[in-house]
Amino acid sequence: MPRRSHTSRQAIKLLAVLxxxxxxxxxxxxxxxxxxxxxxxxxxxxxxxxxxxxxEAKWEDSPIDGSPRRHLYRLNAKGxxxxxxxxDEFGHPDPAWSVAR
Amino acid sequence: MTAFARAMxxxxxxxxxxxxxxxxxxxxxxxxxxxxxxKNQFALGAAEFSITAMMEEVMFNKVNAGSFVIMLxxxxxxxxxxxxxxxxxxxxxxxxxxxxxxxxxxxxAFVAAMLRRWELLTRVAxxxxxxxxxxxxxWSISVPAxxxxxxxxxxxALEAVFLFTVLLATGALLRKLALSAS
Numbered sequence: 016m017p018r019r020s021h022t023s024r025q026a027i028k029l030l031a032v033l034x035x036x037x038x039x040x041x042x043x044x045x046x047x048x049x050x051x052x053x054x055x056x057x058x059x060x061x062x063x064x065x066x067x068x069x070x071e072a073k074w075e076d077s078p079i080d081g082s083p084r085r086h087l088y089r090l091n092a093k094g095x096x097x098x099x100x101x102x103d104e105f106g107h108p109d110p111a112w113s114v115a116r
Numbered sequence: 117m118t119a120f121a122r123a124m125x126x127x128x129x130x131x132x133x134x135x136x137x138x139x140x141x142x143x144x145x146x147x148x149x150x151x152x153x154x155k156n157q158f159a160l161g162a163a164e165f166s167i168t169a170m171m172e173e174v175m176f177n178k179v180n181a182g183s184f185v186i187m188l189x190x191x192x193x194x195x196x197x198x199x200x201x202x203x204x205x206x207x208x209x210x211x212x213x214x215x216x217x218x219x220x221x222x223x224x225a226f227v228a229a230m231l232r233r234w235e236l237l238t239r240v241a242x243x244x245x246x247x248x249x250x251x252x253x254x255w256s257i258s259v260p261a262x263x264x265x266x267x268x269x270x271x272x273a274l275e276a277v278f279l280f281t282v283l284l285a286t287g288a289l290l291r292k293l294a295l296s297a298s
Contacts, residue, residue, distance in 0.1 A: 043146040044158070054143065054161030059168065062139050072142075085149060086142035 021064065025052055027101055028108045029060050033070075033090045034098035040073075040087035061088055069094030121147070124159035128166035136169040175293045182290045183229045186237070186283070190226035193279065194219045210261050211268065214251065218276055221247065225283060234291030241284035248276035 021030065032049040033041065041049070047057050064070040071091050075084045090098060125144055132140045143162040150158045197219025205212040221244045228237035252273035255262055262269045 042149065043142065044150050044154075047158075054158045055164035055168075056161070058139055058143055058161065058165045062136065062165075062169075083145055083148050085145055 021060075021067075021069075021097060021101060022105070024108065025050075025056055026060055026064075027105050028052065029057065029064075030090075030094075030098040030101055031108055033088070034095055034102070036089070037095070038089060040089050042085050042087060046088065064090075064094060069097050118156060121155045121159035124156075124163040128159075128162040131163070131170050132166040133170050133173045135173070136166065140166055179232075179290055179293050182286060182293075183232055186229040186286060186290075187226055190222045190229060190283075194222035194226055197222055208264055211265050214269065214272060217247065218244070218272070221280075228287075232294065234287055234294055237287035238284060238291060241280050241287050244280035245277065245284060248273055248280055252277060 021027075028050045029046065029052065032046060043054070043058065043061070046052075046061075047054055050057060052060075061070060061072070065072055069090060070088055071094075072086060072088050075087055125147065128140045129137075129144070140162060143158075143165070147155065147158055147162070197215045197217075199219075201212045201214075201216030201219060204215065221240060224240045225237060225244070228234075228240055251269060255266065255269045255273050258266070
């Protein structure tokens with residue numbers, strides 16, 4: 016039986032944060048802060064989500080303040096469906112979310 | 117940027133496999149926006165990501181090479197066992213049964229390696245090891261059925277214990293590598 020992907024606690028946290036930002040682009044560091052994950056954990060998860068076709072990634076068009084361009088991420092429709100499925104199955108990592116829902 | 121962070125980013129860029137270079141570039145770009153107190157940790161994460169990705173690629177290649185070697189060796193031993201078994205059938209059916217049984221176990225190992233079912237491969241190897249020990253035990257207590265070819269059975273048991281131990285260790289290693297690469 017093949018192993019199911021994106022079921023680790025860290026992956027669920029990331030899916031939860033990305034799905035909360037429904038459709039909005041996020042920077043990598045913002046996601047580190049939002050999920051509480053270290054960059055060495057977050058980026059491999061983003062890369063895997065992207066490999067499996069759940070994530071959209073692009074370079075920032077033109078930063079307003081003239082600072083260097085950043086990479087942006089958001090879930091696509093398939094990714095949002097995955098997030099919903101995983102959060103229903105494993106629960107939201109933040110218990111307050113379930114109450115507020 | 118501290119010397120440590122610079123070294124970590126340089127290491128990450130140097131080590132990253134081709135498939136992850138874009139991600140390391142993204143991390144290097146993001147690094148400039150990370151607050152100074154977090155920069156070292158962020159850069160360390162880039163190096164960790166890069167080294168892990170490189171290791172995964174190496175492991176994947178090792179799994180491929182490992183399964184090929186097991187398939188080749190198992191096919192050879194399966195053919196050898198089964199053909200020896202049929203060749204000896206007229207002279208000594210006990211020898212024949214022992215050879216065919218070993219040949220079939222190696223055939224199962226071949227199929228497991230071909231399908232990359234490492235769990236199954238380790239089970240086959242454990243079964244083969246148990247059978248080899250049983251044969252060795254029968255040989256050591258001089259079971260009458262083995263009397264006609266006692267030295268042959270002794271050699272067969274010893275060789276099978278060695279080969280199935282190697283198969284078990286290799287199968288377990290490949291299973292671990294395949295799991296960590298998935």
